[in-house]
Amino acid sequence: MLDQAMFAHRYDPPRQDSGGGVFRRYHIAVSHSVAVEGLVSGIGIPAWSEGRTESAKDAAVLHTMMTQGANLIGQLQVDPLAFSITGLNPFYAELRNPKYRKYRVGGSNAGIAVAVAKKLAHLGIGNDAFGGVRIPAAHCGLFGYRPTPGLIDASGLLPAAETFDNPGVCSQALAPISQFQELVAKPSTAIKNIVGVVLAEPIFALYYSDEAMDCFYKKLEALPLPHETTLAMNKLVLTRIENAQVAIASHEFLLVYQEWLEKQKLDLPSSTQSYLARLQAINYKDHFQAKKTRKQLRDTVCAMWPSDKVLILPSTPGEILPRDAGQEQSDIFNVAQRRLMALADVCGLPQLTLPLFNYQEAPYGVTLLAHPNKDKLLMEVAHRWVG
Secondary structure, eight states, X not given: OHHHXXXXXXXXXXXXXXXXXXXXXXXXXXXXXXXXXXXXXXXXXXXXXXXXXXXXXXXXXXXXXHHTTOEEEEEEOOOGGGTOXXXXXXXXXXXXXXXXXXXXXXXXXXXXXXXXXXXXXSEEEEEOGGGTTHHHHHHTXXXXXXXXXXXXXXTTBOOSOTTTOOEXXXXXXXXXXHHHHHHTSOOSSOOXXXXXXXXXXXXXXXXXXXXXXXXXXXXXXXXXXXEEEOSSSOHHHHHHHHHHHHHHHHHHHHHHHHHHHHHHOOOOOHHHHHHHHHHHTOOHHHHHHHHHTHHHHHHHHHTTSOTTEEEEEESSSSSOOBTTOOHHHHHHHHHHHHHHHHHHHHHTOOEEEEEEEEETTEEEEEEEEOSTTOHHHXXXXXXXXXX
């Protein structure tokens, strides 16, 4: 029953527009916030979709996949307001993590992550703003990829925040992600060969136990590339970047949804309400200043490692949360998780999360960051490491 309940709409048999093309053997799932021709999109709250018109055409990224033979299994649920990151949505199905049953799914695009983890689809596609695809991918032991913004047309994605709206994909295996990057998210600049990786050791030390660090270093031995460390990437930097993301996103999100929210007076989950309150607390001066300094932040971050190398951070702030985690524990974890994902959003960087090991029955992974338009470097490191 759960498999059916998490679908906003399910195609049975899957919809296939073309029998030929490179994706003809792939089943794909899209989030409810991704436009599908003839269907009404949604933001994780039924009342928002009621009375709205059906999409006249597929989202651009979906259209590209469908013309290349992909098989669409349907639209799947997202977290409330499509920016919550817990994977818990009281308005829809109660999703379970298929691989790590006692832990949360993560969000906001929880439905596609569950579908991919249950092998209902080879690829899941959603709006990756706020880590909306990367986070559930990391929670469910999947690969998650956010391309350099602008490489893929974001039209047809319901907006979360215009600056950060960007298609993202998740998969059980690296090959479909790599093929998506090669054929859909084509880099716009020449790619140099990868020469090494840089570890953000202060961030690993902040979130990983000594035992988890031992597991990580053992896995690192399998990566046949020179590695070095940087102390420049630390908690202070992550905090500054995430605060900038909130300031930038605030007026972009509220411009679209504030009037509707005021009329509805919804009883939102506490984690969703908490983040909404942060957005609503930002004044326009702070919003404008954050947008103005975004390039400066990107230049500062990109100076921390050379453009022919890849930066490595943890994909989650240590062990992911159990399903029954308390509110205080959840709030602390959510802020830390958002900080790890905000780097790519605010600085306009490509990011790839990959599962690495299990420790005490919980998934641990890393996230790879490259300079803008160096997406291919992410795939090259991943192939050499786990591919």
